[in-house]
Amino acid sequence: MDKYQIYRVNSPQIVCETIDGEVVIVNLDKGYYYSLLKTGAEIWSRIERQLDRTSIIEEISCTYDGDIEEISTAIERFLEELQREEIIVPHDIANLTSATDHVPNTAEVRDKQLFERPILEKFTDMEDLLLLDPIHEVDVDAGWPNTKAG
Amino acid sequence: MLSRPFHSNIYCLSHGQKLILQATLLKEESALQAWDRWQSAVDIETLDSSSSALLPQLYQNLLALGVQHQHMARLKGIYRRNWYANQLQLNYLSSLLAKLKDHKIETIVLGQASFCSGSVENYRSINSLHLLVQQNELERAVQHLVELDWRLVSPITKPWIHLQDQRQFPLYLQGHLFWCEPQDYTDAQIWHYSTPYGCDPTGWQLSVTDQFLDRCARTFFKGSSNQIEGIADAMLLIQNSSQDLDWRRLIAQSQRYKMVLPVRNMLILLQEVLQCPLPNWLLPELRLMPITQQEWLNYKVLAGDKDAFWRAKLVQSVSSINHLKTPLRSFFRFAFPGKQALKSFLRPVRSTF
Numbered sequence: 001m002d003k004y005q006i007y008r009v010n011s012p013q014i015v016c017e018t019i020d021g022e023v024v025i026v027n028l029d030k031g032y033y034y035s036l037l038k039t040g041a042e043i044w045s046r047i048e049r050q051l052d053r054t055s056i057i058e059e060i061s062c063t064y065d066g067d068i069e070e071i072s073t074a075i076e077r078f079l080e081e082l083q084r085e086e087i088i089v090p091h092d093i094a095n096l097t098s099a100t101d102h103v104p105n106t107a108e109v110r111d112k113q114l115f116e117r118p119i120l121e122k123f124t125d126m127e128d129l130l131l132l133d134p135i136h137e138v139d140v141d142a143g144w145p146n147t148k149a150g
Numbered sequence: 151m152l153s154r155p156f157h158s159n160i161y162c163l164s165h166g167q168k169l170i171l172q173a174t175l176l177k178e179e180s181a182l183q184a185w186d187r188w189q190s191a192v193d194i195e196t197l198d199s200s201s202s203a204l205l206p207q208l209y210q211n212l213l214a215l216g217v218q219h220q221h222m223a224r225l226k227g228i229y230r231r232n233w234y235a236n237q238l239q240l241n242y243l244s245s246l247l248a249k250l251k252d253h254k255i256e257t258i259v260l261g262q263a264s265f266c267s268g269s270v271e272n273y274r275s276i277n278s279l280h281l282l283v284q285q286n287e288l289e290r291a292v293q294h295l296v297e298l299d300w301r302l303v304s305p306i307t308k309p310w311i312h313l314q315d316q317r318q319f320p321l322y323l324q325g326h327l328f329w330c331e332p333q334d335y336t337d338a339q340i341w342h343y344s345t346p347y348g349c350d351p352t353g354w355q356l357s358v359t360d361q362f363l364d365r366c367a368r369t370f371f372k373g374s375s376n377q378i379e380g381i382a383d384a385m386l387l388i389q390n391s392s393q394d395l396d397w398r399r400l401i402a403q404s405q406r407y408k409m410v411l412p413v414r415n416m417l418i419l420l421q422e423v424l425q426c427p428l429p430n431w432l433l434p435e436l437r438l439m440p441i442t443q444q445e446w447l448n449y450k451v452l453a454g455d456k457d458a459f460w461r462a463k464l465v466q467s468v469s470s471i472n473h474l475k476t477p478l479r480s481f482f483r484f485a486f487p488g489k490q491a492l493k494s495f496l497r498p499v500r501s502t503f
Contacts, residue, residue: 015237020213024230028241033234130235134228135194135202140220143227145234 008091040118066115162453206273258282267348278320285325370412
């Protein structure tokens, strides 16, 4: 696996938006809905900036507190999962637009938060979830598409 | 919250609806104050459908203002739900527009989808598709849609042709948007001023001025429920596209299309409820413009505007009498014993002066 591999969002079938630190993603062909929070959203922003694998790991390691090996493995697995779900695809280097966008920001962050494994939350039963009343039938603390417990 | 409108021909906003409009569309402290008053006055669990429609837009405004509240998670959920559902609908719409374009049929996107195009977004759910095609292309457009598995629900002779796909998702197709003779010129003006639809080059959207006129007409049309989304959309158009809103053309067209009353209503509400800055000359000029009988019959008047209310009532009564004329005319043509005597009796006595 190329450690300098760069990825891009698999558009047009993938559309995404960042809402208050959460990345929401839709696969328009399959209708699947995904959500990325915390480290997942952090990695996503670096994919959008077209950082390569190594640079993503470097930046996240500077931002979060944790074992470098553990961080590296978690990010590798996360990138693989995103590829498996066809959310991202390897980017052809020849198509890169600007080299200045790809310089990693490796400035050390003080008061680092503990690294948490990035999680890709996936929802596939969307027909049912769309029928949910987003006021009365959802988890009050999490909101749609998280259903009310019980 | 105040009670719902008491008269179907009067447009009346409840106190809660005014507050949610302000919390959704105003900025900084004014929005925060309205939000505080709204959330302490209403129960989100029992919200009216019209106010509920503004919740995703309200969430966006509160998020920008840094509000932290127990309702924010659910509001974000509504936003996420609409965003997800709309992405699928927009994708569907995009392929539909492309297929019509393949048959050289140009379309202007109307309705909710026209407020999801990027520059002006209200984050409401797209519950139907609404397209305008050239009148002379209407039948051909229907024919191609039927070939694409859309089913005709209403007859093709109606002003709005209602179709449904296999999911029973509605599509409304029309050839005219505003009615004014000469109709060809009116239609040509709409197409002339239309702009490319968002980032999708296959479709068109109304110019901001025409979009504003359309929102005014739909908001105050008699028979429709008193929804507040139209006011929010009109405000959004002013906030986001004021440089493209041609006020002079707006009032000229409102007179041409016989829509002075709904435009006047909208601007009064925008100024009173949302403190919308308008050109100084605008409302005085609109107030001087005559309102046609057709407008008094077609559109609601604002609650509290007694003068407008009584004028509308008067026109309605005159119109009812006019409707009675036809059966009475046939009655007078019908020969019956003593008709001549009755006619002489009813004939007005000529004045000697």
